Amino acid sequence: MEKLKLKSIYSEFRPDLEYIERELNRSVHSDSPMLEGACLALIGSGGKRIRPVFTLLASKFGDYNPAVTAKAAVPLELIHMASLVHDDVIDDADLRRGERTVKSMYGNHAAMYVGDFLLGRSLEIIGELEDPEIHRVLSQTMIEICVGEIIQIEDKFATEQNLRDYLRRIKRKTALLIASSCELGGLVAGADPRTVRKLKRFGYYVGMSFQITDDLLDFTGSEKQLGKPAGGDLLSGNITLPAIIGLRDPGLRPQLLDALEGRMGTEEMAQLxxxxxxxxxxxxxxxxxxxxxxxALREAESLPDLPDRDSLIRIAKFIGKRKF
Structure with missing residues (x-):
């Protein structure tokens, strides 16, 4: 039902999104069948395409050109995909969205190169756009994503981290790429600077809500919904917002510490x-x-009154309440 709802929202601009999807598939062509196959499997694994969709809709607030918009939307999705491949290596994850990961199919070494290939392709494609501000935004975003991922590794199993630590981490890890998707959509379409700033803020707030919802689902979702066992973040030492708050609760803290220290079986985990x-x-x-x-909704409502503003609002509401 949730996936059907998202498809219904996307149906309003399906031809534009299908064009981006074709360009995304074309972007991973390689002389190596294994490399291309791994990338195509990633593309076809059921991602929500939140980043390219936001780039697409943001570009409607300027002089929209599908071919130009795709040169920003495709690299952003490739960067996101690369980060997932690298994450799965770090987390030793065999499943994502119910499908085998690149790491589980081809091993760690190949997976790292697949991620690097995707990053290289993203830079090659966006290099076709001449505006230096576009390149500055993208490069700064990539730097911040890397910093966020390193901080996440440093924070693993750190039970005394606080809300500020968490929010800074997810800002870098997730929210900035979504904010940049909106910002770059406006920039490539030549939207006025005030609108671009609003789009960026909208994307940032949506991105924060998106990641917190993701972290909630790791505790509240089912294995069928998540495509992986619930509680995986906690067991891998990734202490997210619910765990940070839960560790303050004397009734929950001993159970959470047992999970983090590997002293919990399947039945005990279900009880937790x-x-x-x-x-x-x-x-x-x-x-x-x-x-x-x-x-995010307040920022969206302050944008120019275009049909695409309503689409941004509907997607934002979906993101905050989704179940997968």
């Missing part, structure tokens, strides 16, 4: 997830996500 689902940690995390979503 049940306890978390009915906890203030989940409710407070939802409230924080909702506050970011409300800020």
């Amino acid at each position: 997830l049940d306890s978390m689902r009915d906890s203030e940690a989940i409710r407070e995390s939802v409230r924080i996500s909702d506050r970011y979503l409300e800020k």
